[in-house]
Amino acid sequence: MVMADSRRLNDEELEKLLAEAARHPPPLPEGLLERVLADAGALADAAAGGRPAPAPAPAARPRRLAACAGWLTALGGWPALAGLSAAALVGLWLGYAPPQAVERLAGARPGNEGGFDPGEFMLSFEGVFEGILEEGREEG
Amino acid sequence: MPMPLDSLADQPDDALLAAYGRGERVAARILAERFLPRLYGHAMRMLNDRAEAEDVAQEAMLRLWKIAPAWRQGEAKVSTWLYRVVANLCTDRLRRRRGVGLDSIAEPADDAASAEDGLVRAQRVAALQEALMRLPARQRQAVVLRHVEGLSNPEIAAVMEVSVEAVESLNARGKRALAKALAGRREELGYGDG
Numbered sequence: 340m341v342m343a344d345s346r347r348l349n350d351e352e353l354e355k356l357l358a359e360a361a362r363h364p365p366p367l368p369e370g371l372l373e374r375v376l377a378d379a380g381a382l383a384d385a386a387a388g389g390r391p392a393p394a395p396a397p398a399a400r401p402r403r404l405a406a407c408a409g410w411l412t413a414l415g416g417w418p419a420l421a422g423l424s425a426a427a428l429v430g431l432w433l434g435y436a437p438p439q440a441v442e443r444l445a446g447a448r449p450g451n452e453g454g455f456d457p458g459e460f461m462l463s464f465e466g467v468f469e470g471i472l473e474e475g476r477e478e479g
Numbered sequence: 480m481p482m483p484l485d486s487l488a489d490q491p492d493d494a495l496l497a498a499y500g501r502g503e504r505v506a507a508r509i510l511a512e513r514f515l516p517r518l519y520g521h522a523m524r525m526l527n528d529r530a531e532a533e534d535v536a537q538e539a540m541l542r543l544w545k546i547a548p549a550w551r552q553g554e555a556k557v558s559t560w561l562y563r564v565v566a567n568l569c570t571d572r573l574r575r576r577r578g579v580g581l582d583s584i585a586e587p588a589d590d591a592a593s594a595e596d597g598l599v600r601a602q603r604v605a606a607l608q609e610a611l612m613r614l615p616a617r618q619r620q621a622v623v624l625r626h627v628e629g630l631s632n633p634e635i636a637a638v639m640e641v642s643v644e645a646v647e648s649l650n651a652r653g654k655r656a657l658a659k660a661l662a663g664r665r666e667e668l669g670y671g672d673g
Contacts, residue, residue: 348657349658360607364516367516368519371515375515378541379544386548
């Protein structure tokens with residue numbers, strides 16, 4: 340019994356043996372690191388694919404302005420837009436103007452004394468608003 | 480824009496994991512290089528089977544990648560979490576084995592086995608591994624985590640999910656059993672007749 344115990348490693352010897360094992364870990368199998376990194380890459384790809392679309396880049400807003408600019412250019416630029424606005428206003432006026440004002444405008448020709456006068460045009464607008472107000476009173 | 484390797488290399492484990500969770504793939508490489516050899520080494524000492532140890536180490540790292548986006552920094556140590564995963568995976572495999580015959584124990588590899596010193600060392604490491612495999616799994620785990628992996632007793636307690644006192648007890652019993660298992664092999668270990 341005493342013989343058997345004397346053959347056991349003491350604490351110091353055992354610690355030394357374990358420390359040696361710690362200094363010499365088993366070598367990493369070939370390809371293991373690559374497989375682990377491939378797993379990490381595949382999961383990162385999946386996560387990136389499942390995420391909501393990334394926040395718009397700062398260029399998004401200028402891109403939208405650029406689209407408007409293209410539409411404007413197709414129409415003929417800012418002067419064309421001014422003309423279009425004027426035509427829209429005249430269309431609006433024709434819709435609301437009292438019949439006599441439209442008749443005056445229809446008979447207006449360059450050099451015709453009984454034709455259209457810019458001052459009368461402005462007065463006609465006043466007639467438009469009065470007409471709208473009257474319609475409102477009648478409905479009320 | 481991905482962070483450069485140099486700026487990540489000194490980061491703590493949980494910061495690297497958070498970086499990987501944000502899509503920084505280089506952080507995964509640093510974490511793998513930091514932990515994979517330790518996890519494989521620990522699995523190898525627990526299972527003494529290269530293929531199984533490889534599977535366990537890869538699976539543990541895969542679980543780490545999966546949990547990365549949900550990892551809460553400062554709540555747990557990455558190393559403790561990883562060792563716990565390895566411990567659980569090893570336990571599952573050991574249960575399936577229901578005892579390993581000594582004949583099936585693989586000879587541990589050693590990269591310097593050609594030199595005489597290397598041969599002696601390889602013999603010692605092989606003898607130690609054989610003796611470790613004779614210990615109950617919990618004692619083996621406590622001894623390896625403390626004396627080979629260098630974890631503190633509180634860390635081992637967290638890995639094994641037991642009290643620090645239980646770790647001390649497992650460790651003490653494990654070392655006594657190890658000394659007994661190595662009895663009669665002093666010559667082989669290079670310790671003479673003692």
